[in-house]
Amino acid sequence: xxxxxxxxxxxxxxxxxxxxxxxxxxxxxxxxxxxxxxxxxxxxxxxxxxxxxxxxxxxxxxxxxxxxxxxxxxxxxxxxxxxxxxxxxxxxxxxxxxxxxxxxxxxxxxxxxxxxxxxxxxxxxxxxxxxxxxxxxxxxxxxxxxxxxxxxxxxxxxxxxxxxxxxxxxxxxxxxxxxxxxxxxxxxxxxxxxxxxxxxxxxxxxxxxxxxxxxxxxxxxxxxxxxxxxxxxxxxxxxxxxxxxxxxxxxxxxxxxxxxxxxxxxxxxxxxx
Numbered sequence: 001x002x003x004x005x006x007x008x009x010x011x012x013x014x015x016x017x018x019x020x021x022x023x024x025x026x027x028x029x030x031x032x033x034x035x036x037x038x039x040x041x042x043x044x045x046x047x048x049x050x051x052x053x054x055x056x057x058x059x060x061x062x063x064x065x066x067x068x069x070x071x072x073x074x075x076x077x078x079x080x081x082x083x084x085x086x087x088x089x090x091x092x093x094x095x096x097x098x099x100x101x102x103x104x105x106x107x108x109x110x111x112x113x114x115x116x117x118x119x120x121x122x123x124x125x126x127x128x129x130x131x132x133x134x135x136x137x138x139x140x141x142x143x144x145x146x147x148x149x150x151x152x153x154x155x156x157x158x159x160x161x162x163x164x165x166x167x168x169x170x171x172x173x174x175x176x177x178x179x180x181x182x183x184x185x186x187x188x189x190x191x192x193x194x195x196x197x198x199x200x201x202x203x204x205x206x207x208x209x210x211x212x213x214x215x216x217x218x219x220x221x222x223x224x225x226x227x228x229x230x231x232x233x234x235x236x237x238x239x240x241x242x243x244x245x246x247x248x249x250x251x252x253x254x255x256x257x258x259x260x261x262x263x264x265x266x267x268x269x270x271x272x273x
Contacts, residue, residue, distance in 0.1 A: 056162025084165025095253030
């Protein structure tokens with residue numbers, strides 16, 4: 001799929017779906033707030049991003065994506081040690097109330113641990129835990145994923161502080177109105193902590209890989225537009241320092257909402273706006 005300043009071609013199935021939605025006067029579903037994280041790591045001359053392929057039975061099955069998922073009630077109710085920008089400062093960056101901002105950041109950190117086995121936390125405000133791939137950590141991760149353990153409780157049990165400063169806000173995307181399942185997703189970037197490694201632990205993925213963003217685009221991996229656009233943006237940053245500089249100026253408040261343009265003659269296209 002080629003994405004340019006004019007948007008991108010709309011698959012025929014989505015066009016039919018959109019036309020039916022409009023003809024029937026459908027009511028848009030309320031988007032579920034979600035968070036997703038681009039884990040990055042340096043290579044000899046460049047950097048790579050971690051992507052997972054969703055299992056076919058899931059929503060967006062067969063698509064490559066970044067670790068992430070919906071905000072849970074537990075994320076909103078979490079009381080935990082916190083390092084980095086305060087929830088109030090995050091509220092300014094994300095354009096929501098402090099409580100909602102904390103929930104989004106907690107969801108981002110929780111999901112990247114659940115789906116990639118990477119924990120953005122440390123024993124204090126300056127350090128990060130090392131290897132978290134041992135059996136005891138895996139048992140805790142499974143309890144978290146199964147909702148038998150809350151993220152705040154996991155960190156408290158191990159006397160850890162959430163390192164919110166390791167997450168850099170990048171963008172915000174909302175699913176088009178005609179989709180039956182909609183998400184209001186905040187995208188973050190984060191550097192893989194030293195001593196940690198990603199693991200294929202999520203039951204929601206059937207394949208994972210580290211790949212240069214430019215290579216992922218060149219190989220035309222099956223991805224939804226938000227993933228493709230974000231990969232192109234981080235690739236354009238050049239290197240990890242460039243990504244960090246770019247993140248400082250990114251707008252993570254104003255949502256990108258793909259709009260389907262259905263001209264009477266011509267190719268239907270999604271327009272980014």
